Amino acid sequence: MSLKSKRSELLASASNLYVKLRPKKCSQTSISPIDTTPLVTNFAKWSGKRKLLLLTKNSSLYNETKPMGLDCNLFASLLSSPMRCDKIAKLKTPQDMLIKLKVRQSKTAEVDSPQKQIDSFNLLPVVKSDKIGQSSYVTNNLRALENDAKKANNALPTSVRNSTMRSIESSEIKVDITSIIANNKQGLLNLIKKELKKHQVAEREPLLETTNDVVFLVFDDKLDNDIEIGPSKEGGERKTITLNLKNLGHSELGRIMGADFVEGGRRIFLRFSQHQELIIAVYKLLAVSH
């Protein structure tokens, strides 16, 4: 009896051992797809791509980056224009603060025989943006340009100056600083005249404005500065931007803006979102005539 029981015990333990040693079957539970690879948790540090903060709707960053009204801000628009090299001062400056120049061909009568016409080349300012041909940029101020008058020839576009593969010599191109400034001024004045005609300019100040896109044009001999930014009459966060045109001369302005603007101290009210080109032209005109 004891032998039998011993045998059965042995058999049971052997089968237990067999169960223990038997290779387990793989569990058939489904594996979720890996969305974060554990091997590259710090991949962001060495990915070599430009780093940015991702803004999602739920993040707290969303409240921090509320709109600031930059798309209708005059100064934001001037400061954000692409950087170009000022050829004479050798300094990089936003494009909107410079004068764009291009070489233009024109026909002029020869000195000896007026019937004969010859080609002449001039370096002239471009008021409206024009992408044809090579261009260069110089400072938008007469005094600053006259100060560096000796370097005037540097203002030629690099391709015109350096290339040997062209039919005209760089010395044949006329570079005259005074005429560049005068042409630029005239071009801007024409642009202002055209834009003023195109848009209906409101005379009265709008109420309850919250953004900074309101610009006033005034003619006031008492004010010292061309640009002034002060708190608005209604208070609040809005600021009033005033451009004073007193330096531009009575006669030309009177012709463009109307005589009562120059004499009667009238204020013209513009909105940057509507009259963008006009306001930038006025700003440039002020910088030229400092």
Add this chain to the structure above:
Amino acid sequence: MATRRLTVITENAIINSRHTLILNHQKFLLPVNFINEYPRKDVLKMSYRRFMRLKPFISQRLMVRNTYTEYLRYKYKRENYLEKRMATGIATGDLQSCDLKQVVNSLRFVLKAVTHHELSTTKKPGHHHENDICRRILKNILTMEYEKQRLIHKDPAIYYQLFRKTYEYLQPFKNGDKVNPIFLKLFSIREFDRCLVCLNETLDTRL
């Protein structure tokens, strides 16, 4: 050829073929209402630290990142902004007493310059466009700062005084007066800085 759309998603970031988009931004943000909660000295230190943390986002070039650091250091340690603002003669109103608010707004401006909008969050196209403007302005400010540093390095006796201490070059030109030829040479920088002061006035920042 079509660009490959390879995206690696990790815990901290989403990396696609163009950008590394960081997901956790807690350490770049300031605590809520912190101007009133902490003493002035701490507020300045906290904001400085956050500006510095944004350094890797400014550019991939070391030179630009160094310019950013130098600019921040100068802004926090040396700059007398009131004098600079007075020199331009542009602003007529009183300077708001709370300059800390301007610091917070400036941090907000830099944050805007380095954020990427998830496409679904942009309802209006303007929102995305504004971040772009911020980025371009910041880039231009740093380029201009580099130009200034270059000039200071060239001739510290003249340019350090001008750019960092007296700000005389910002003064408005008066009709008929003779202007110092150095100021005329720096006309572009002058225009840029005057414009920047104007922008600061309208946005209530201190860039």
